[in-house]
Amino acid sequence: MSRVVVPALVGSLACLGTAGTVALDLPTTVGLATAVAGAAATAVLGARAHRAEQRQAATVREGLAALHRGDLSRSSADDVVGSALASLVERLRPVAGSVELLGIAGQEMGLTGRTISDGARDTAASAVDLATASDDVSEKVAALAAAGEQMQAAISEIARSASLAVGSAAEGVDAVVVAEETMGALERSSDRVGHVARAITDIAEQTNLLALNATDEVAETVAQIQGDTASAIAAIRTVRGLIDAISEFQHSIAAAVEEQTLSTQSMTATTTDLARQASTIASSTATVAELASRTSRAALRSHRVVDELTRITTGLRSSTGQVHLPAPEEVPGGFEIAWDRAANRLQFTEWGDWDLEVAKAFSRDLTAAIGEHRPGRTVLCDMSRMGPTTPDVQELIEGTMGVAARAQMAFAVIVLQDPLVAMQMQRSSEAQGAPIAYASSRSEAEALLAAR
Structure with a gap:
């Protein structure tokens, strides 16, 4: 078995306690090298993992610190915490706008409550005035009813007097007829006396002067009687004419009395109806006053609700004002301008996030479009998709x-x-008196334009 000389790699492997050379066989050398290489790789991977953990911990600490400050603008989806913060941002993004809208709602509720309160107060005052006027009307109706009764009594007395006058006129006519007959007989007697006077005149001419004087006296007497008779007859005829006129007047008075009686009856019925209506008005006035009082109390409660809503909104605005969200993704700004010439209507739509260049282009195109207008035009402007502007x-x-x-x-x-x-x-x-209306949908805007 061959031998190799291998340098000591690690101090911990120096089993003999000193650096030096160790004579090993080949299998032992390969195994030892493999173990050392594995240990080195493990050490390198561990160091990398440790650094990654440190970086992640630093990111977590930084994210938590930003969250503590209310700054969510640095959220990222690169890690679990960043993903969670990004999700939180999306949930919180509508809150800020909702808080502002809640403030607007509180303002509108306050204005509406004040309007209702003022209306209720004015209604209550009007109800009091109406009640006073109703009482006055009732008194006048009662006085009118009493006057109607007095008028009815007077008319009855006039009718009775007219009937008596008609009877007296009839008796006068009868007396005139008798007087006329008497005067006729007297006239006939005067004629006979005249004949006698003429006979006496003839005799006097044949006798003496004394008879003649007597005859003259008789003749004068007869003439005087005849004149008085003629005057009496004329007076009787005049009286008879007056009596006929009186009779006609009495008939006219009777007709007028009958007509007045009907009018008085109608007035009495109207007065009764007025009295009933005055009672109804009084009852309705009391109801209106009670409703006005209830409305006033409800308005006061509404004021308290609005005050509480304002307090809550202020608190929410303060809380949300400490949260910094990342800017939403920008949408390119744009616009579209068109004329509906049949309706003489200028229509334009705006959308997205505008910068100064888009605004200048809109100003240029809209000014040019306005030059083509006809008098009496209308405008429909849709800004519902437009973002905030600088x-x-x-x-x-x-x-x-x-x-x-x-x-x-x-x-x-x-x-x-x-x-x-x-x-x-x-x-x-x-409040400004401008001919401009606001809608929250295109269909509502079309309805407002159609109603003009």
Whole structure:
């Protein structure tokens, strides 16, 4: 068996305690070399694993420290912890926006509560005024009813007097007829006296002057009687005419009394109905006052809820403000502008994350499109897919939209992603008197435009 000389590789292998040379046979040498090589490889792999563990531990410590600071912007999916943080980021990303929307909801609820409270207060005041007016109406209706009863009594007295007057007129007519007959007989007697006077005249002419004087006296008497008779007959005829006129007036009075009686009855019925309606109004007024009181109490509770919601929102905003999330993946910004000439409507859609170059291009194209408008145009702007913008981009967009609004625009509808933001913007638009409405969907915007 051949012999080889092998240098000592490791101090621990120097069994004799000193470095030197050991004479080994070949199988022993190969086995020993293999063991040494395995030990060296194990040592190298162990060192590498140790360094990897150190790096991983450092990454974990760094991730935990960032998590303690609320900084999640350095999360990575390269390891288990990074993957977990990335998952947490995706779950927390909507929270910040939801907190802001919760604040807007609190503001809108507060404004709505104040509006309801003010309305309830005004309703209660109006109910009090209405109750006072209802009482006044009731008093006036009662006075009107009493006046109607007095009028009915007066009409009855007029009717009775008219009946008596008609009876008296009839008796007068009968008396005039008798007087007329008497005067006729007197006229006939006067005619006979005239004949006698003429006979006496003839005799007087044949006798003496005394008889003649007597005859003259008789003749004068007869003439006077005839004149008085004629005057009496004329007076009787005048009286008879007056009596006929009085009779006609009495008939007219009777007809008027009958008509007035019907009117009075109708007025009485109307007064009764008014009294009933006044009672109904009073009852309804009391109901309205009670409802207004309930609404006021509910509004006060709503105020307390809004205050608590505001407190919670402030706390959430403070908490989420300490969490730094990585920026979301950017979506290239863009826009599309088109004219619906049949409807005289300018339509444009905006999406993605805009930079200054996109905003300048939008301003240029929109200004050119506005030049083609006709008076009375409408605008439909869909911004529901647009991302947040920087102040310089926002300033340029607002300036361009202001130019569009001043160019004889009749009405515009802007579509936003969130209904609460749309509500808030709508309230601001109404306060400024701008002809702009806000919607949270394209179909809602189309309905608003169709309603104009």
